[in-house]
Amino acid sequence: MTGTTQNQSSLELSPIGNCQVSALVDPSGAFVWSCVPRVDGDPVFCSLLNGDRRSEGVWTFALEDQVSASQHYVRNTPILVTRLESADGSAVEIFDFAPRFERSGRMYRPVAFARIVRPVAGAPRLKVTLAPMRDYGAQLAETTHGTNHIRYLIGPQALRLSTDAPVGYILEGRCYRVESDQHFFLGPDEPFVGNIRSEVRQMEAGTRRYWQHWVRGLHVPLEWQEEVIRAAIALKLCQHEETGAIVAALTTSIPEAPGSERNWDYRFCWIRDSYYTVQALNRLGALDVLEKYLAYLRNIVDSARGGQIQPLYSVMGDSELTEGAASHLAGYRGMGPVRIGNAAYSQIQHDCYGQIVMPTAQAFFDHRLLRMADERDFVRLEEVGEMAWRMHDQPDAGLWEFRTRQEVHTYSAVMCWAACDRLANVAEELEKGDRVSFWRERAEAIRQRIENDAWYEEGGHYGASFSSDYLDASLLQMAELRFISPDDERFRSTFAAIERDLRRGDHMLRYAAEDDFGAPETAFNVCTFWLIEALKLVGRNAEAREMFDSMLGHTTRSGLLSEDLDYETGELWGNFPQTYSLVGIINCAGLLSKPWSEVR
Template identity: 40%
Template sequence: MAYGLGIIGNCSFSALLREGSVEWMCWPRPDSSFVFGPLLDRERGGAFVVEGVDATDVRQEYIENTNVLRTIFSGPGGAFELYDFAPRFLLYDRYYKPPMLIRVMRPLSGEPRAVVRCRPVYDYGLVEPTSWSASNHVEYRGFPAPVRLTTNVPLAYIEDERPFLLERDRHLVLTWGQPLEAGLEDTAERFLERTLDYWRRWVKGTRVPRDYQGEVIRSALALKLHQYEDTGALLAATTTSLPEHPGSERTWDYRYCWLRDAYFTLNAFERLGHSEEMERFLEYLRNLAEEQEGVLGPVYRINGSSEAPERELDHLAGYNGGKPVRVGNQAFEHVQNDVYGEMVLAVSRLFLDQRFVGAVPPRTALDTVEGLVSQIDARLEEPDAGPWEFRERSRLHGFTVLMHWAGSRRAVEVAEALGAEELAAKARDVERRAAELLETRCWNDEIGALTQVAGEPQLDAANLLAVHLGFFEPDDPRATSHVDAIRTALSVDGGLLRRYTAPDDFGETEAAFTVCSFWLVEALTILGRTDEARELFERLLTLHNGLGLYSEDILPDTHEQSGNFPQTYSHVGLINAAFRLSRRWD
């Protein structure tokens, strides 16, 4: 499903490409309609393809330490290379990141012949624009804004999709809104060099572990692309409706920001040393906390909106015929009470991290944390949909109670730092009651683990985080039994973990959830079982998609990646596990 897919972007939009084909690209924002979406429908998804006419070998790779893709087409007639990128660089003290896709074709040997096909669509394939040609560009009409392809490839070859001899460098610049008005060749080449320089400099500013540096850098670059820089929001994934496993109907739209992921994503940015990205995301989270007046949903749009009604697009075939294709997500309507503890953990950095001192007035800080603690207090035993968003049932989930405990414990630290003893006392009381719930209603002595639902025996990989968050100390015998029980119950292939085994609204889960295996790596490392952790981690590193990227899921029988792609949480899990497991520099 995801094999060979590469992601490019500029923190304004992203595109997925495979062997010269733009398989997915939404404009003008990541949550807009696709302009190219053959990943979900080969007939109605449009196309932007560069092909080698007689190519018998196609290889795709990243230019090292960048988000620029290079594809090499080789065949009996010759070879050529293709560079794909979205411009991003500093211009007039701001980052230039336009809705612009640039493709550069260069002959390498012989007399290669190529074909270019460009057929953009809109409204998820319902709108097929008309086009007309001028001197050096093709204009596409039918979009909310002008879309133009400026190129030095003869326009007749593009319009008629005819092969042509690639005797010199050719450039293709596709724009939304503002067209390219400067010289084509010079601008495309200059933008390529400046974009390469930007990404290399960004990587130079990245802190890396002593081990697993290449894997961490690629994950960091993928994580960076999923931050919508205009607001600071972090998308869960680039795509919608890639199925968790074939025929499952588990096809969700992940082009939104889940609060559940916030704390662990901030940990990854912290470990990578990227405080600017942390600050942008914290500003987004703080804005949500204040705007929503304490009552939070589990997921928000990149502009902070709390509405994205889920609908099914029956006219699209779906990936390999896997329907339904969904836009929007019902999770916006769910009650997921774990978000309050996660929000406390996330925004506490604004109050406890001295790099952000002064960012929030003390009174505002107290009001924000006090509001979140009050919500935890009020919802301490309230049933919810749980972290995995069960659609038809609400119960008291162990993970939710765990986050109540972790959030209230962190609130004590914030209150003490701000000299708010009344808030500290309230948070301590909530922390104590949450711990009591975990001990008396969620812990199962017979199984030796915290369970998914209070009073029920099924297990949940999310509860591994009880070790990460310190509910179980490493020398507590319960920590070992807890981790081993979850690993035994949920393992499908030597350490690949499912989220849970209990049937849900769509039956039983089959795929392993990628981040859960990375959580297991961290848990084993915390417990001092580093040999086991390293063996599992290094096995996971072999399961990437060929370009160092990961989807949401892994199919146990084939080890093929499945689900939405690239999955931010999977890469966050890799980064955090690598730092936890790696040897120290000193």
């Protein structure tokens, strides 16, 4: 991505986390975004959205006369290493992680972060700034302290920093010489048990071991392995393991384009985004994420009781996500508002029925799962299918979540077809012949409706809705969903029309028509990956690989992408890291890679 001025926020960020909490770390090693006690909580580190008040809501380490900083992850982990160097050659390395490993028969993933500072050259002099905030940037947390700890009051709870570094120097913001390793544990407000040096080191070793063993179980493609592994780790960090929910991104209100006010809170579980996430991770064999998400879905379906499924829920399954604004935060580069909650929860989006059925259907076939689905699950899943049948030709806000208009969107109708089609497959596996016929007939009826009402003979392509002939990139998913063959002339002509109208160089718009906020100004990264997939499917292999390499050139140094990209400057915009975009990396790498047989 393009550079930014030193005092300007940037999406050049690296996530750490443990599937309970996460933090985004900037290139200098500063925590600039982190919410507690979970991803949709109060951002105690919020300088990313704090405008000119970037010294508040941050946790930094800085050397006296510092001249450079560099970063890398410990191989196959989200443990981040930042090296700081000063003008006289002195240097330290900072190891940042959120503890995650098995202990006492369960996964230890506390609301906590650990940091280890190691002097590696000269006589470095260090300044520590730890300034968490509360109530969405309303004020700095008040502090109390003891000999080896500092308490930060962040509301009804408190965070406690336990450390073997000089507490007085941290409180007063003084520089001091670092002559041996120092250990910092910011976590629950309770006494730290054991020797902090040995305990934090054991946490780092356990966390490293956990992640490297998790990655070891992935089935990665031959090519682009590092890119796929990094995307997979980031996707797993977007799962709230307690419930299985998967959030669309770790941030709120990074605008889709400068000054656009397209600032949305993505710290929630969209049924659609989660479907794509588990689909991609399933292709890599990461069944743990799928299993936990299926449990989350079962709770959502139970709560709906055969009724309307919302497009999104909180990570705890809450259905009401009232949208408001954090008045004390200026926004990314001062571009507010900073939104809390998302009004899309009250929208009607009918594609969600297919996105519930499809991942759940796997549980009837996959014998690797600890809990396979059974006939009781099929009965509940048929309730979702009934809603898909009832709603397949009804207007909705669509996958792009239009706020001021509704149409019968083709993508939503195709997803309803997929729900019925997959239910027929499940019924066949369960040897329920009558239900096979029932769901096949419904799937065929929806197919005929789509063919009749979404096909525009004059333009020679499918339209984005039944009532208009404008195009959107989601139509490319018709082949991925097996609604149509990529060799079908209708798909090829639709692809040609989409490429003509929506492609911008090596990037793709989701649509070109004006919406509630005017015409889109940036490319939507997952749509570019859909374009790459379509190029491969129609035989334009070399072009697909070239475009994929171009997209990888836009990733951050941490190997990740946000939601949107300025197709003229190459700068990233939108919430970060975006699950949609990371799914695109994984899917395209798997589709385009040479087979492993070539090295055997």
